[in-house]
Amino acid sequence: MNRINNNTGGIIYLDAPGGTGKTFLINLILAEIGAEKHIALALASSGIAATLMEGGRTAHSALQLPLNIAEQQFLVCKISGTSGRGQLLKHAKIIFWDECTMAHKKSLEAMDRTLQELRKNSEIMGGALLILSGDFRQTLPVIPKSTPADEINACLKKSHLWPKVPILQLTKT
Numbered sequence: 001m002n003r004i005n006n007n008t009g010g011i012i013y014l015d016a017p018g019g020t021g022k023t024f025l026i027n028l029i030l031a032e033i034g035a036e037k038h039i040a041l042a043l044a045s046s047g048i049a050a051t052l053m054e055g056g057r058t059a060h061s062a063l064q065l066p067l068n069i070a071e072q073q074f075l076v077c078k079i080s081g082t083s084g085r086g087q088l089l090k091h092a093k094i095i096f097w098d099e100c101t102m103a104h105k106k107s108l109e110a111m112d113r114t115l116q117e118l119r120k121n122s123e124i125m126g127g128a129l130l131i132l133s134g135d136f137r138q139t140l141p142v143i144p145k146s147t148p149a150d151e152i153n154a155c156l157k158k159s160h161l162w163p164k165v166p167i168l169q170l171t172k173t
């Protein structure tokens with residue numbers, strides 16, 4: 001909450017084993033931010049995970065990500081700054097991405113470029129605060145006709161953004 005109040009952007013990864021309360025914590029923070037009338041976005045890699053968050057949407061839908069993301073190079077999402085979706089991304093104080101470990105690293109990189117362009121800010125995620133949450137022990141990206149090595153290479157930990165991501169571990173529920 002301090003980072004939100006101080007307008008400090010960046011990416012944080014919330015790491016904890018399954019069932020320890022990551023989604024529960026996200027919903028608590030969403031309620032707190034809603035009460036303060038700030039804009040928050042709740043995204044998830046799967047539809048089921050999106051339904052577990054207040055106002056949750058799939059990242060593919062919110063960011064207009066293409067289905068063939070693995071084949072894309074230097075993708076910028078096709079979202080107009082004047083559209084409703086673009087306005088939300090421009091003004092969101094905080095964005096959550098639950099079950100992020102299922103996402104292709106190129107989705108995160110496309111989000112970074114898109115937010116930088118929409119918010120006219122060259123900082124990471126255009127200065128927005130992105131909270132990734134998930135558990136690499138559970139699921140990795142699913143790539144059709146791929147080898148385990150392809151899946152590991154596609155995961156967020158292999159993104160050039162990952163070294164800039166501090167990891168927060170949940171120790172108490």
Ligand SMILES: Nc1ncnc2c1ncn2[C@@H]1O[C@H](COP(=O)(O)OP(=O)(O)OP(=O)(O)O)[C@@H](O)[C@H]1O
Pocket residue numbers: 016017018019020021022023024025134135173
């Ligand atoms: N502090 C808490 N107080 C009460 N119930 C809690 C608390 N933390 C988690 N729970 C409950 O525990 C269950 C699992 O929590 P949650 O779905 O948030 O875990 P998760 O870490 O997101 O799991 P997964 O990695 O499988 O998605 C939920 O039913 C949730 O309501």
